[in-house]
Amino acid sequence: MRKNKVILIGNLKQNPKTLKEALTLSEFYIKLKKTYKNLELGISLPYVFLHEVNKKYSKSLNIYAQNISAYPDGAHTGEVGAIQIKSLKIKGSIIGHSETRANGDTNETIQKKVTEALKNNLQIILCVGEKERKDNGDYVNEINTQIESALLYVKKAETKNITIVYEPVWAIGEKAVRNANQDEIYEITIIIRKKLFEMFGKSVGEKINIMYGGSVNSKNINSLSEIKPVNGFLLGRTSLDTKELKLIAETLNNI
Ligand code: PGA
Numbered sequence: 664m665r666k667n668k669v670i671l672i673g674n675l676k677q678n679p680k681t682l683k684e685a686l687t688l689s690e691f692y693i694k695l696k697k698t699y700k701n702l703e704l705g706i707s708l709p710y711v712f713l714h715e716v717n718k719k720y721s722k723s724l725n726i727y728a729q730n731i732s733a734y735p736d737g738a739h740t741g742e743v744g745a746i747q748i749k750s751l752k753i754k755g756s757i758i759g760h761s762e763t764r765a766n767g768d769t770n771e772t773i774q775k776k777v778t779e780a781l782k783n784n785l786q787i788i789l790c791v792g793e794k795e796r797k798d799n800g801d802y803v804n805e806i807n808t809q810i811e812s813a814l815l816y817v818k819k820a821e822t823k824n825i826t827i828v829y830e831p832v833w834a835i836g837e838k839a840v841r842n843a844n845q846d847e848i849y850e851i852t853i854i855i856r857k858k859l860f861e862m863f864g865k866s867v868g869e870k871i872n873i874m875y876g877g878s879v880n881s882k883n884i885n886s887l888s889e890i891k892p893v894n895g896f897l898l899g900r901t902s903l904d905t906k907e908l909k910l911i912a913e914t915l916n917n918i
Contacts, residue, residue, distance in 0.1 A: 669888075669915045670826070670874055670895025672705040672788065673902025674729065674757060685712040686719065691905050693723045699916035703895070706902070707757050707788070710743055717753050727788060728756035730763050733775035735782075745776075745783040755786030755824070759813060761794075761832045770812035777813050781821045788897070789813055790876070791855070792830040796847070802831075803854055810858050819867045826872045827855055828897045834877035836899060842878050845890055852892040881910035888918045 673692065679685055689706055696704040705725030708716055717726045732742035748756060758780060759773040768776075773789075780787050791809040793802035810827070817825065829851050834843040852873050859868035876897030879887060887896065896915070901907040 667894065668701055668703040669918065670703045670705070670872060671898070671912060671915060672707060672725070672727070672874070672895070673898045673908070674707045674760070674876075675709065675902055676729070676762070676899065677709060678903055682712050682715055685709075685716055688903070688905075689716050689720050689724060689726075691908070693720060695908060695912045696724060699912045701916045702912055704912075705754075713748075713753055714751050717751055721752060721754070725754050727754055727786070729760065731756045731758065731776055731780055731785075733772045733779065735779060745779040745785055749783040749785060753785075755788065756780060757788045757790060759809070760790045761792060761830055761835060770809060773809075773813050774815060778816055781817065781824060784824065786824045786826070788826050788828055788874075790828045790830045790897075792832050792835075792877070794832045796831065796833060806851060806854060807858055810855060811862070814862060817863075819863050822859075822863055822867055822871055826874060826895075827859075828874040828876050829855060830876040830897065836878075839878050842883055843875075845886060848875050848887070848893065849890050852890070856892065879911065881907050881914070884911045884914045888915055 679688060685708055692704055692706050705727060707727040707729050710728065713728060728748050731748060732739055732744045735746060736744055758776045759768060777787060791806050793805045796802050831843050833840045855873050859871050872894040874895040874897050875887060875893045879896045879898050880901050901911060
């Protein structure tokens, strides 16, 4: 068995349709947490449901936003700032998900979001990953640049609030080209770890958790769970499917 709990976070994206469903789903996550004690379970909800779910369940579940503004406050229609998230006592937020990158988040924007989040003592689930994987190895530079840029102003002491998720864009969602295999994921977690050592030193860098996300389901979780340097998983589609969730949690709980 592993020394540390395996992290499992559901990213609900623009789901579910109602607050009632969001509450019911969160209750299911709590049930899983009580059953599978080797897991560190979390859920990342749309803003509209965050306050209510957090008010009810923050003591039983790790609850996260899906994004935050790059700005502290002001004239940014539609944005929600880290200070606002903090004021509701929400634990943290995903930052740099490929879907927000596709909607205009640059490495520079993500760097600002990271700074805002850390200023407000929020936990960050930082997503990185290459758009496509070509044989020329460009993806290594792409990922190193994403990490270097996002964490450029992060102090060693602040890294306790950071978790990194490797999410190859080509392996995410319904448009996925294919699943990432063990070797590909292993390679990148090592590259990420090396970069973290370089930036923060070995003793600090080795404490930062690295997760994987991209088409994780009950069929591939066994194989994915064998990749030892991976500390947890971020779920997209399967985060909404209670049958899948249970199977994934069960498998991870027993590794
Ligand atoms: P997926 O999404 O599990 O549906 O591929 C993962 C993600 O976008 O985080």
